[in-house]
Amino acid sequence: MSSNNEYAIQVQDVSKIYKLYDKPIDRLKESLSLTHKNYHKDFFALSDISFNVKKGETVGIIGTNGSGKSTILKIITGVLTPTSGQVRVSGVISALLELGAGFNMDYTGIENIYMNGTMMGFSKKQMDEKLPDILEFADIGDFVYQPVKTYSSGMFVRLAFALSINVEPEILIVDEALSVGDVFFQSKCYRRMEEIRKNGTTILMVTHDMGSVIKYCDRVVLLNKGHYVAEGAPGKMVDLYKKILANQMDDLEEELLEMNDFSGGLDDDAAGTGADGKTAGSGAAGSENTTGKADGQNGAAGSAASGHANKKHSGLMKDKITINPNRTEYGNGKAEIYDLGMFDERGNLTNLLLKGEYFTIKEKIRFHDSIQAPIFTYTIKDKKGADLTGTNTMFEGAEIRPVKNGDEYEVNFRQKMTLQGGEYLLSMSCTGFEQGEHTVYHRLYDVANITVISNKNTVGVYDMESEVEAVLKPSTLQ
Numbered sequence: 001m002s003s004n005n006e007y008a009i010q011v012q013d014v015s016k017i018y019k020l021y022d023k024p025i026d027r028l029k030e031s032l033s034l035t036h037k038n039y040h041k042d043f044f045a046l047s048d049i050s051f052n053v054k055k056g057e058t059v060g061i062i063g064t065n066g067s068g069k070s071t072i073l074k075i076i077t078g079v080l081t082p083t084s085g086q087v088r089v090s091g092v093i094s095a096l097l098e099l100g101a102g103f104n105m106d107y108t109g110i111e112n113i114y115m116n117g118t119m120m121g122f123s124k125k126q127m128d129e130k131l132p133d134i135l136e137f138a139d140i141g142d143f144v145y146q147p148v149k150t151y152s153s154g155m156f157v158r159l160a161f162a163l164s165i166n167v168e169p170e171i172l173i174v175d176e177a178l179s180v181g182d183v184f185f186q187s188k189c190y191r192r193m194e195e196i197r198k199n200g201t202t203i204l205m206v207t208h209d210m211g212s213v214i215k216y217c218d219r220v221v222l223l224n225k226g227h228y229v230a231e232g233a234p235g236k237m238v239d240l241y242k243k244i245l246a247n248q249m250d251d252l253e254e255e256l257l258e259m260n261d262f263s264g265g266l267d268d269d270a271a272g273t274g275a276d277g278k279t280a281g282s283g284a285a286g287s288e289n290t291t292g293k294a295d296g297q298n299g300a301a302g303s304a305a306s307g308h309a310n311k312k313h314s315g316l317m318k319d320k321i322t323i324n325p326n327r328t329e330y331g332n333g334k335a336e337i338y339d340l341g342m343f344d345e346r347g348n349l350t351n352l353l354l355k356g357e358y359f360t361i362k363e364k365i366r367f368h369d370s371i372q373a374p375i376f377t378y379t380i381k382d383k384k385g386a387d388l389t390g391t392n393t394m395f396e397g398a399e400i401r402p403v404k405n406g407d408e409y410e411v412n413f414r415q416k417m418t419l420q421g422g423e424y425l426l427s428m429s430c431t432g433f434e435q436g437e438h439t440v441y442h443r444l445y446d447v448a449n450i451t452v453i454s455n456k457n458t459v460g461v462y463d464m465e466s467e468v469e470a471v472l473k474p475s476t477l478q
Contacts, residue, residue, distance in 0.1 A: 007090065008171050008202040009053040009076060014085030016046040016071055016226075045071045047226045048085070055091070058203040060213045060234065062241050063223035069206040072223075073175050076204070091170030091202065092121065096161065109144035109151075109159050116163055130166055137188070138162035158185060165192050172196060174205040210238050211421045214352075214453045230256060235352060242322035242351055242449070251319060317341030317362065321448060322351045324425075328445040334371060335430040335441035339364040342426070342450065353417050355454035355463065361413040365430050365442075370404045374441065376411045378428045380419070380450065388419065388461055390427075418462045421454030 019040040021027050026039035033039075046068045053059045061069045074080040076087055077095045102119060103112045113134060117127040135144060138159045140151075148156060165172070174193075190212075197203055197216065207213060213220060213234050220237035222229040224244055229252075230237065243252040316339045341349050345357040353359050361378050379390030391413065393400050403409065429443035458464070 005090070006054055007052045007088075008055045008057070009090075009204060010086075010088040011052070011072065011076065012050050012086045012088075014046055014049045014072065014075060014082045014087060015044060016068070016075065016080065017083040018043045018045055044226045046075075046082075049223070049226075049228050050085075051221050051228070051231055053202060053204055055202055056200045058197055058205070058216055058218050060217035060220040060237075061204070061206045061223060062208075062210075062213060062220055062237065063229075064225075064244060066225065067223040068226040069223060070175055073173055073204070073206060077173055089171065093171045093173060094120065094164050094167050094169030095173040096164050096175060103148055103156075103160065105149040106147055108147055109138075109140070112148060112159070113144075113163055117167065120167060122167065130168075133166045134159075134162045137166055137192070154185075161185075161189060165189070165196070168196075169201060171202045171204070174203065174207070176207055210241075210423075210451055211453055213238060215455065230259070238352060238451070239350065242451075246322045247325055248319075248322070317349060317364075318448075320349050323448055324446050327447045329443060329447075331430075331440045331442035333441070334367065334369040335374060336366045336368065337363055337428060337430060337442050337444055338366050340428065340444075340447065342448070351449055352451045352453060355417050355419065355421055355452050355456075356465075358414060358416050361426070361428070363409075363411045363413075363428055363430075365409045365411070367403045367407045367409075368405055370402070371432055371441065372402050373432055374400060374403060374409070375431045376400070376409070376428075377431065378413055378426065381425045381427065381446070382461075383423055383425065385425075388424065391415075392431075417452060418465065419452050420457045420461060420463065421452050424450040424452065426450055 019027075020043050021030075021040050030037065030039040049068070049072060051059075061072065063069050071080065073095070075082050076089060077093055102116050104115065107115065110131075113131065114124065114127050117130070118124075122130070138144070138155075138161075140155045140158055143151060143155055144159070148159070151159070172193075193203070193216065203216070205212075205216070217234045219231060220234045221231040222237045222240055222244075229244075230240060240252060240255065243249075243255070318340050321341060341362045342351060342353065343349055343360040343362065344353055345359065363376060363378070365374070365376065367374075375392050375394045377390065377392035380388050382388055393411065400409075425446040426448045427443070427445045428447060430441045431443070432439050432441060456463075458466075
């Protein structure tokens with residue numbers, strides 16, 4: 001591997017193979033076999049992984065459980081040795097893999113700080129200078145003078161993180177470490193991460209928090225089952241990751257082919273990046289192959305029109321977004337919600353929406369019987385199942401005409417996204433009243449996920465969009 005001063009980390013053709021034995025005795029049989037008979041099966045935790053991280057860049061690695069994310073980080077940090085391939089690292093690494101893994105449980109907090117500092121290559125004088133910042137960040141008081149085996153799990157995490165993030169590393173490697181501790185400590189960790197990122201520290205991070213990926217990463221590498229899938233702008237890669245989560249592998253492979261045929265890769269413009277190198281909020285911002293334009297019917301909530309195909313899409317909208325394969329659906333069959341989609345403010349078809357922007361939920365309904373007054377609905381819930389918001393065409397006063405067998409309605413709900421950044425679930429239905437009784441024709445529970453990306457979260461579930469005015473009155477004292 002050739003050295004390049006531009007890169008902090010270079011990973012080339014790295015594989016990690018584990019030998020799996022059906023029975024413990026098989027390991028001994030294999031080692032004593034004169035014919036070199038294999039009694040094991042090879043498990044590829046990583047298979048020919050290659051990517052580079054530039055100095056000062058923040059790169060995320062995402063993928064489902066078992067995709068090899070933590071394994072590649074351990075190889076980069078030297079905890080594991082690759083079976084084949086090479087890794088070159090240029091700079092001092094501070095790794096947040098298993099917090100406190102290098103701590104001696106019988107030592108005090110102070111003793112562990114100095115011991116780990118020495119292991120990182122710092123002198124006692126240098127650690128003396130860093131100690132106040134570490135203790136202030138950890139904020140565990142006099143417990144720092146007690147053996148760490150007496151710590152609560154929260155105190156242990158605070159001290160380990162404070163040590164790792166305050167030694168001014170050239171390269172910071174983070175594996176899900178920002179999900180630990182209480183919300184206040186997490187907030188402090190994110191602020192500190194942002195500070196060192198702005199100071200030019202190279203950051204390589206693994207997380208399942210897609211909001212953090214979008215907000216902090218300049219680029220993202222997507223892995224699946226030990227294989228490299230793609231890399232590019234955060235929003236685009238999160239879109240592809242959602243397809244893996246929903247088992248839409250055929251769509252994923254088709255899109256990867258389109259990406260390669262289109263441009264040979266993802267350039268900044270296609271990925272929707274801005275002048276600062278960051279994605280313009282989400283994959284919604286410019287995913288050239290999974291997006292399309294809403295067909296101009298983004299009027300008031302509940303506006304309805306006869307369905308006409310979106311020219312930029314062949315096939316169904318729901319095939320281009322992440323749909324829950326385990327959704328619940330029921331109804332008497334008089335109506336069928338046969339297609340659905342979500343469009344951001346720029347008309348991109350996506351599960352990723354930006355807080356503060358307008359978006360449209362589109363439903364296409366086909367009728368199999370005559371219905372006098374159908375009602376079309378949607379509801380957004382949190383991950384615990386609590387209804388957060390929603391509406392229907394009756395609430396909105398939309399004019400909905402009677403339908404007969406074979407008719408179709410296309411319904412658009414357009415509104416502003418004021419929910420806080422996070423993950424939500426979308427449900428929708430077609431209902432009505434027959435002989436005074438509420439009747440469900442077709443209902444889809446938790447049919448799709450919504451990822452809201454936010455650069456400013458306020459208190460609670462949604463943003464009041466306050467306008468702040470503060471007037472300073474200077475003192476009249478002389």
